[in-house]
Amino acid sequence: MTARTGFGSGAGAGAGSGYKAGAAHVAVVGAGVIGLTTAFRLALAGHRVSLHATNEATGPSWVAGGMFGAYTEAWPGEEVMLHLGAASLGRWLPLLEDLEGVPAERSGILTGKGTVLAGVDAADAADVASIAETTEAHYPGVLRPVTRRELRALEPSLAPVLRGAMVCDDEWSVDNRQLLSKLAGACRDLGVERDYGKVADVDELREGTGADAVVVAAGAGAKDLLGLPIREVKGEVLRLRQRDSSESRPDRTIRARVHGRPCYLVPRTWGLAVGATEYEHGHDLTPTAGGTRTLLDDAATVFPGIEDYTFSEVTAGLRPYSPDNAPFIGTVREGVIAACGHGRNGILLAAITADAVLAEIEGAPLPDAAPANPGRLA
Template identity: 50%
Template sequence: MAKGSLAVIGGGVIGLSVARRAALDGWVVHVHRSDETGSSWVAGGMLAPHSEGWPGEERLLRLGLASLRLWHSGFLDGLPDSVVTARESLVVAVDRADAADLKTVGEWLAAQGHPVEPTTAAREIEPLLAQGIRHGFRAETELAVDNRAMVDALAGHCERLGVRWAPPVAELTDTEADAVVIANGIDAPSLWPGLPIRPVKGEVLRLRWRRGCMPVPQRVIRARVHGRQVYLVPRHDGVVVGATQYEHGRDTAPAVTGVRELLDDACAVMPALGEYEFAECAAGLRPMTPDGLPLVGRLDERTLIAGGHGRNGFLLAPWTAEAILGELNGVPLPEADVVGGAVRVR
């Protein structure tokens, strides 16, 4: 028996995850989405709360770890195994200052009760690393997914559950559903003015394996390169390299400086990538909040927000779906204690 009708505005990983979870729970769901690709199409697809963490981000770490557990305990049910492209992260440092940063992160994680496994022999774990790279740590529970395959798989599962597609809306009154979830990324403030969500640009590259090249790494490689961060995420046909991060309005044109730095840093970490095909360069707009925490909760009796996930949309998708379902059913998640911007998330 249907619990009620739900309109989800936004067809990225967050909107589709919310729609799927609600449909599984018995809601009649419509997803309002456009044909344009958003930030989910450009993402690296890392599920990496340990290796993304930094002192001062304790609440984000807790959310990320809670959501990673959901990835491991059922969120992938009904989806093809092929969406997962890596089941471990290796975080490495190029120089001594980078190694000191990694030590800081490792000590902070241990202080939070989530120690990682340090190593001074990173090339024994990943032989394709550049000579001289020794220091790092392993995060063995972290995952990576093919972001595009994941979005397609979620959409397919939604269809099998009876979720219907609908065109974008300009006003919340354009839908007559019992409840509405705003999950359209950087466009959320257009539907609810005052939401503290802004676009933050990030370039991402795709390098394709070619015959005769060294093989694709089997784990995510995250590196600090002279203070900058770069990640290498396996795909079935190559590697995703990312990502820059800076404020530039709604500009999605890749910039030469950002692309050059990503290529230089990627090859400094794994020189064999220089033989791969340069297949794609794209830029996406992450929906960021002032404090870096997502906005997930109720705005009024009918309207909920699931936005502002920044660089962690894929990681936090399962937790967000559970939190929204809890709000819809009147049983909020006990760990939903994050304050994001102006929205109180219990």
């Protein structure tokens, strides 16, 4: 493969094949949000796609809160992630329209618009200010400060203890499980071939399938498949259902700092997703009592009404992080493309990752994704 010519001699191309002229055959490894979104984008563009994973979407994509936190996740020194997130956010609404076939404002996947960012104590407020300063330096005006009175008018159910609040009107949240279901269904409708065998070697997969390229979107599994430096970071997320007697949930995503700990509340039609713990504990997928207690305590500090909600679920996922926290997106070697290492931002970054892989396949690499080049750490 070369960046200028791309792939064009796929076995699936040709008259009567159902694929566009010059189509490539692409094997995608991984059926989480990155793999499914990439397969969808490739198939929609007329390429032949096969999807390889031992099960349907599980892992961090299933556990996730579903936030498009492009601006409110900014942190000094991680400007690459800020720019990648902003670029991906702008691609999501068109992607959802392609996926659902209706205008984005009628999407059944979107669950909320807007984010509140706030802290509990003085140190938390200082962290919020750091996020705001970093974002403002690159995207002026996307965050706006609000007083406690203004915050009370916007989200009356939040605790008055919150301080230093900022509001972002340009972020969204999605029901990640509905998103995964819709993507899987769309891939089937577009003729994406599905294989449930375990992939142990990408070169053998490419040879065995006759694929022009293999895209590795296997999360932490990409460490063994590609030799990339990816570590697993455990995160726990709760799901709580609103009862008839419960106080109404916030309309926006609430991202809070609670005595130094991050806590988010993401709206769902049935209640709230609450997250997330984050710690390195090996390959451990077991939720803990301590993690659950901390999330519940912090969520109640931010939104006291949550104490009347019913406890529906606690799950844990392993987020795949790179050493610099930015993903790996791009060619690793001839015929092998990485789409992995997205950390806690897999949902947000799925849109730009899929577009970047499509651009790579078609021979015109996406400039917005260049900072995520897998060779940057060599």
